Amino acid sequence: MQLEDGAPVYVISVAAELSGLHPQTLRQYDRLGLVSPGRAAGRGRRYSARDIAALREVQRLTADGVNLAGVKRILELELQVDALRSRVQELQQELDGALSSAEVRARQAAYEATRASRRDLVPFARETAALVVWRPEPR
Known part of the structure; x- marks a missing residue:
C-alpha cells in the first residue's frame, strides 16, 4: 500500500x-x-x-x-505561487475548452451557411437542366 x-x-x-x-x-x-x-x-x-x-x-x-521570519515568509510565498499556478492551469483549461467550443460553433455556422446557399441553387438547376456555375459576388 x-x-x-x-x-x-x-x-x-x-x-x-x-x-x-x-x-x-x-x-x-x-x-x-x-x-x-x-x-x-x-x-x-x-x-x-x-x-x-x-x-x-x-x-x-x-x-x-x-532568519526564521524570512523562512516563514518564503514558505508562505511558495504556497501562494503553487496555488496561483494551479489556478492558471484551471483557467487555461477553461479557456481551451471555450475556444474549442467557439471554434466548433463557428465552423458549424459556416457549414450551415454554405449548405443553405447550395440548397437554393439545386431547384434552379433541376428546373433548367443547365449547368450552373456559382460565383460569389465580388466585394
Missing part, C-alpha cells in the same frame, strides 16, 4: 532523524508555524513526507543565512 505525501505517519523522533534536526527544533518550528504537523488522537505530532521535505527546506534556508 502506497502512502500519500500528506499522510501524517512519522512521530517526532523519526521526523527529527529523517530531517537531521533535533526534536526540540521541530517543536519550535511547529510553535512558529513554519511546519505544522498533523496530530494523533493523543495530541502527539505526526509528520508526513511533505512535512519532512519542508523541514529540510527550512534547514537549507537557515543554513544559507535566512
